[in-house]
Amino acid sequence: MPAQPAHKRILLKLSGEALMGDDAFGINRATIVRMVQEIAEVVNMGVEVAVVIGGGNIFRGVAGGSVGMDRATADYMGMLATVMNALALSDTMNKQGLISRVMSAIAIEQVVEPYVRPKALQYLEEGKVVIFAAGTGNPFFTTDTAAALRGAEIGAEMVLKATKVDGVYSADPQKVPSAERYSRISFDEAMAQNLGIMDATAFALCRDQKLPIKVFSIFKHGALKRVVLGEDEGTLVYA
Numbered sequence: 356m357p358a359q360p361a362h363k364r365i366l367l368k369l370s371g372e373a374l375m376g377d378d379a380f381g382i383n384r385a386t387i388v389r390m391v392q393e394i395a396e397v398v399n400m401g402v403e404v405a406v407v408i409g410g411g412n413i414f415r416g417v418a419g420g421s422v423g424m425d426r427a428t429a430d431y432m433g434m435l436a437t438v439m440n441a442l443a444l445s446d447t448m449n450k451q452g453l454i455s456r457v458m459s460a461i462a463i464e465q466v467v468e469p470y471v472r473p474k475a476l477q478y479l480e481e482g483k484v485v486i487f488a489a490g491t492g493n494p495f496f497t498t499d500t501a502a503a504l505r506g507a508e509i510g511a512e513m514v515l516k517a518t519k520v521d522g523v524y525s526a527d528p529q530k531v532p533s534a535e536r537y538s539r540i541s542f543d544e545a546m547a548q549n550l551g552i553m554d555a556t557a558f559a560l561c562r563d564q565k566l567p568i569k570v571f572s573i574f575k576h577g578a579l580k581r582v583v584l585g586e587d588e589g590t591l592v593y594a
């Protein structure tokens with residue numbers, strides 16, 4: 356008998372920057388195709404998958420703000436960047452035989468449908484992949500917070516944060532090579548140590564809702580499937 360998934364419904368957060376692959380910016384075709392193949396594997400196991408996609412490969416509000424732009428304006432540009440990524444992801448999914456629907460937190464109806472919670476739940480029950488675009492719809496937030504928010508709203512059993520590093524470390528591993536990886540850490544410990552893997556708003560929301568987070572590498576082949584099967588992969592952040 357094939358292995359059974361440990362989770363029925365998950366919220367997958369895909370880092371925008373991971374979509375760049377080895378490119379300097381934008382969306383790397385081979386990278387997005389490979390990501391979709393990994394997602395298809397878990398969808399085909401019967402897991403209901405919702406995705407929150409970032410936008411850092413195209414635009415980051417903090418970067419715009421730092422060069423003198425009004426921060427809120429820069430953040431709206433960042434949200435629009437996530438819509439572009441969502442459309443690219445959805446297109447790639449549909450070409451690979453998955454059925455996906457993009458829902459936006461900001462009104463942009465000629466392009467994608469608005470986020471309506473019951474509709475999102477219906478799509479998930481029908482086995483469609485729902486891609487949440489435009490983050491939370493508010494400036495000064497991140498797509499990590501959107502992942503926590505939407506994860507809680509749809510009753511996901513876990514938030515899966517697919518990123519460039521393979522877990523939560525004692526310090527940023529890209530800056531401190533000697534940092535050690537945790538196999539599990541509580542929200543309180545992660546927040547007390549100010550670990551930069553996720554912003555505090557996202558951590559706090561997940562902690563309050565008792566929604567665990569699994570941090571793992573999007574570049575590691577088969578990692579998503581192993582997380583869904585409940586195998587030892589990445590770092591578990593628990594309440």
Ligand SMILES: Nc1ncnc2c1ncn2[C@@H]1O[C@H](COP(=O)(O)OP(=O)(O)O)[C@@H](O)[C@H]1O
Pocket residue numbers: 370371372373409411499517518519520522523524525526527528529530550551552553
């Ligand atoms: N304690 C830590 N453990 C792991 N990664 C960390 C830590 N502190 C900072 N980071 C950094 O956080 C990044 C992941 O955050 P993420 O928000 O997914 O990136 P992005 O902003 O591209 O989406 C990693 O690239 C890593 O360098």
Ligand SMILES: O=c1ccn([C@@H]2O[C@H](COP(=O)(O)OP(=O)(O)O)[C@@H](O)[C@H]2O)c(=O)[nH]1
Pocket residue numbers: 369370371372408409410411412414415416417429430431432433434436437489490491492493494495496497498499500501
């Ligand atoms: O609820 C949100 C989500 C995102 N953003 C903006 O969109 C950008 C891209 O999102 P993020 O940086 O979270 O993407 P990732 O780190 O995953 O690439 C952010 O920098 C913000 O400027 C925002 O203003 N509100």
